[in-house]
Amino acid sequence: MSDAVVDDIVALLPPLLQSIEALGFVARYLHPPEFGEVMRLAGTPDAQLRSELPRVAKWPDQFAHLREPLRMAGDHALAAFDGLRAVDSGAGDLGAVFRALRHLPQALEALYPLAATLPPVSGLYLDPALQQDEALHARLAQPKYADSGVFHYANEPGSRGGFSFYVPEYYTPDRAWPLVVALHGGSGNGRLFLWSWLRDARSRGAIVVAPTATGRTWALMGDDADTPNLARIVDFIRSRWSIDPERLLVTGLSDGGTFCYVTGLDDASPFTHLAPIAASFHPLLAGMASADRLRGLPIQIVHGRHDWMFPVELARQAQQALFKAGADVSYREIEDLSHTYPREINAALLDWLNGAG
Structure with a gap:
């Protein structure tokens, strides 16, 4: 050079x-x-x-x-x-x-290919708390696993029903990895929402998938084409990478968070943990779920006190209704959060998913 x-x-x-x-x-x-x-x-x-x-x-x-x-x-x-x-x-x-x-x-997607060669760029895609972690840097310095990195399947901006995902470059198939399925907000796109999670998945060792809804937003009314699509996506990932069946998290923002309830409370759902963020909630969601599905189901609700789209009272009501229905529900109310994504919550969610939080 x-x-x-x-x-x-x-x-x-x-x-x-x-x-x-x-x-x-x-x-x-x-x-x-x-x-x-x-x-x-x-x-x-x-x-x-x-x-x-x-x-x-x-x-x-x-x-x-x-x-x-x-x-x-x-x-x-x-x-x-x-x-x-x-x-x-x-x-x-x-x-x-x-x-x-x-x-x-x-911008984050465009720059990411240089993370492997330019240390300052690599630091942009690491949790600040782990930027000096020698063990993490040693893992990142290893030869890249062939089927790792960022992938897009029929998920160009403006398309519907595809998905993007990230597999850590230091992935090895000899252990089971946690899987995070992250759902974008209304009118969003999974290809863009992936970057809300990549830094933490790269820092802490998780596979993250960001699907795009089949319609303008997630199937919150009418026929549900998104739940079977999510099932197909999860099956695809599990068929090619080693996924821990006890650590399958579905999370999402706004409409994506509301759809966490819709799809995650279904008896056939593969997800072991639910984390709706800045989501709407109706008591019927809990009432329609079976007692067996709700009993002991780990759910973590995250909401901002200044949310202007879905008032914080909705999240408080969700916590009470789900607790009464038997779920293992916890609630995080972020004082300075409006209706936007709190990326700092990802580390805590991964700790929770991994049994450490």
Whole structure:
């Protein structure tokens, strides 16, 4: 690698990684009444990124394997900030904020191939609490298992019914691994939602699958085409990788969280643990489930006190109804959470799934 390319990477990576982290901050703390303050706290790392990103355009094609992931990730990060700043200046609404933030997982997807060769990039996909873990770094330094990494099956943005998934690069078939099935929110896409979980799956050793609903959102009314589709997806993963039958978690955000109840309370459900996040709930969901299915079923409900879409009282009612019905239910109410995904909960959910929390 030429000295000029090295110098460009050294100049570009800090503002690129800082911009991605800042977008993650906005996504986590997004609350409509406080949007302006959240943007102020996020800072302006995109200004330096905008200045440094043109460096990669002049690289020769022999460095395309580095140039293109960096360029694509940078373009997505800048597009996200452009959209957010437009709303902050009064040109747009909450829908425009959500559209802008869709560029964040696209930036993460574009940059991920460089995690294997650039240590600062690898650190972006590790839990901060484990970034200095020598045993984890030793596992990541081993030769990559052939059937590991990020995969997409009929799951291009805008498509329905496909799925994306991640298998840790240090996977070995000689032990059974936990499986997390993570369901996106309404009008979402599993390919994007996968990146809400990849960092923690990579850090702690789990296989994570992010399906896309067969319809505009999950089958919360009418015919349920999603439950059989999830069953097919789980069967596919279990047929090719070693999955622990006692550690099968279905979790999800918003409509995906509500569908955790719908599909997870079914008698035929393969899932051993349920974790609905920022979900709606109706007592009929518990009433329709059989006593045998509910008895002792581990359920962890996560909800934000400032949720503006599904008031927190719904989650409190869900905890009470499911507890009375015999489930082994716990409840986490996050004081500063609005209607968004609290990525910090993933580590606790994996500890719980693994019997340590």
